[in-house]
Amino acid sequence: MAQVLEFKLPDLGEGLTEAEIVRWLVQVGDVVAVDQPVVEVETAKAMVEVPCPYGGVITARFGEEGTELPVGAPLLTVAVGPQAPQALQATGGDTAGSGNVLVGYGTSEAPARRRRVRSASLANGTAKEPAPAPPVPAPAAVPVLAEGPVPVISPLVRRLARDNDIDLRQLSGSGPEGLILRSDVEDALRARTTPAPAPVAAEPAARVSPVRNGIRIPLKGVRGAVADKLSRSRQEIPDATCWVDADATELMRARTAMNAAGGPKISLLAVLARITTAALARFPELNSYVDTGAREVVQLDHVHLGFAAQTERGLVVPVVRDAHARDAESLTAEFARLTEAARTGTLTPGELTGGTFTLNNYGVFGVDGSTPIINHPEAAMLGVGRIVPKPWVHEGELAVRQVVQLSLTFDHRVCDGGTAGGFLRYVADCVEHPAVLLRTL
Structure with missing residues (x-):
C-alpha cells in the first residue's frame, strides 16, 4: 500500500523563518522524482526553487500563489511506496527520500518531465484513484485571474496583477511581442483610480488608503529585507x-x-x-x-x-x-x-x-x-x-x-x-x- 508523506517548508538557513509562494511547479496528480523542484518561493534573501526530498505522486498542495508560509508549514503530500502508480515505475524514478531539505541543492540529475498519473488499472476502469492525503483544512479559494498562456515578464508581475484583481487577459503588453511588463499592470491600477461617472465597487481596504487613492505595495520579501537593513544601518551606524x-x-x-x-x-x-x-x-x-x-x-x-x-x-x-x-x-x-x-x-x-x-x-x-x-x-x-x-x-x-x-x-x-x-x-x-x-x- 502506498504511503503518503508530508513535505514541509524546509529550514531555509541564514535565519530565514518564512517564504512566500511565487509559483507552483507541479500539480496534484503529477509524478515527481527525488529532489525535483516543486515550488518557487521568495524569501527575504532571494527567489529560489524548493526541491522535494521524496519521489512519488503529488496528492495535495497547501497554499495559493502569493501565500506566505512559516518554516515547517506543510507544502504538499506525496504518495510513495511499492504500490505507487505504475506511471511512476515507468519513469524509473526513485520513490525513496533523499533527505535533502536545503533550498537550491539536490542529489539527482535534472528531473524527468513530470507526467500526470494514470495507471494501467485506472485505464481499464478496475481500480480507484490513489489513496488521498489525510484531511486538512482547505485553503481559502481565490479567483485565478492570471492563468493561461498570457505572456508576462515575471512571476512578480503576475502576482501584482492577482493581488489587485487585474485580469492580465484584458491588458495589452508594451514589451516585445506583446510581453506584459510591470508598468502595464501599474498603468491599469492608475486607470482604475480615475473617477468614473457611475459608482464603482470600492478597492479592498488592504490595498487602497481610505484617505487618498494610490497603490499599496507590501514591504516584504527582498524589498522588506532591504528596508529593514537600511533602517537598522541608519539607526546604528554613525x-x-x-x-x-x-x-x-x-x-x-x-x-x-x-x-x-x-x-x-x-x-x-x-x-x-x-x-x-x-x-x-x-x-x-x-x-x-x-x-x-x-x-x-x-x-x-x-x-x-x-x-x-x-x-x-x-x-x-x-x-x-x-x-x-x-x-x-x-x-x-x-x-x-x-x-x-x-x-x-x-x-x-x-x-x-x-x-x-x-x-x-x-x-x-x-x-x-x-x-x-x-x-x-x-x-x-x-x-x-x-x-x-x-x-x-x-x-x-x-x-x-x-x-x-x-x-x-x-x-x-x-x-x-x-x-x-x-x-x-x-x-x-x-x-x-x-x-x-x-x-x-
Whole structure:
C-alpha cells in the first residue's frame, strides 16, 4: 500500500523563518522524482526553487500563489511506496527520500518531465484513484485571474496583477511581442483610480488608503529585507562621507590595452574591485564590523566584496567571495555570473550574505555622486560615479580628460577621517596612475 508523506517548508538557513509562494511547479496528480523542484518561493534573501526530498505522486498542495508560509508549514503530500502508480515505475524514478531539505541543492540529475498519473488499472476502469492525503483544512479559494498562456515578464508581475484583481487577459503588453511588463499592470491600477461617472465597487481596504487613492505595495520579501537593513544601518551606524574627483584617463587606457592583448575581456568593475582590495590591504580598518555587544571592532582577514545590483525586484547586493585572492579575469567572470543570477532572481541566500565591504558603481545610472547608506553590518562603501569628459588641468595645461567622482561612506566608529581620507586618496591615485597598483600585485 502506498504511503503518503508530508513535505514541509524546509529550514531555509541564514535565519530565514518564512517564504512566500511565487509559483507552483507541479500539480496534484503529477509524478515527481527525488529532489525535483516543486515550488518557487521568495524569501527575504532571494527567489529560489524548493526541491522535494521524496519521489512519488503529488496528492495535495497547501497554499495559493502569493501565500506566505512559516518554516515547517506543510507544502504538499506525496504518495510513495511499492504500490505507487505504475506511471511512476515507468519513469524509473526513485520513490525513496533523499533527505535533502536545503533550498537550491539536490542529489539527482535534472528531473524527468513530470507526467500526470494514470495507471494501467485506472485505464481499464478496475481500480480507484490513489489513496488521498489525510484531511486538512482547505485553503481559502481565490479567483485565478492570471492563468493561461498570457505572456508576462515575471512571476512578480503576475502576482501584482492577482493581488489587485487585474485580469492580465484584458491588458495589452508594451514589451516585445506583446510581453506584459510591470508598468502595464501599474498603468491599469492608475486607470482604475480615475473617477468614473457611475459608482464603482470600492478597492479592498488592504490595498487602497481610505484617505487618498494610490497603490499599496507590501514591504516584504527582498524589498522588506532591504528596508529593514537600511533602517537598522541608519539607526546604528554613525556614518560620514568623503569624496574626491579623479582623472581616470590612464585607467581607461590601461583597460583598453589589457583587452587588446587577447583573452577574456576585463570589465571596468573588475579593475575597480582590484583597486579596492589593494586599498583594503593598506587600510584594514575599513574591512571590519562593530560587535556592539562586546564593544569591539572586528577586523577581518578576508575580503568578501559586495556590489550593488539593481534588478526588477529591487536592489540586491551579491557577494564575491575572497575577492582579495582573485585576479582581474576571475573577478570579471564572477561579477558576470552573479549579475546574471541577480537579473533572473536565482541568487542563493549564501550569495547575498557575508559581505565585508561594498563597491557601489552608481555611475551606471548616469549620476556623478552619491552618499549611500552603508550595508549593515559592514563598515564602509566605496561609490563610483560616471566617467565623463571634463576640463582638467593636466601637466600644467588645461585639457579634456575622463573624470570620475569617488566617494567613501564609512562608519566613524571604526576609524577617523584621516584613515578614510587615506583610503580614498590611494584609490584615486590608482585610478589616475594605474602603475601604483603594481606595487601591491
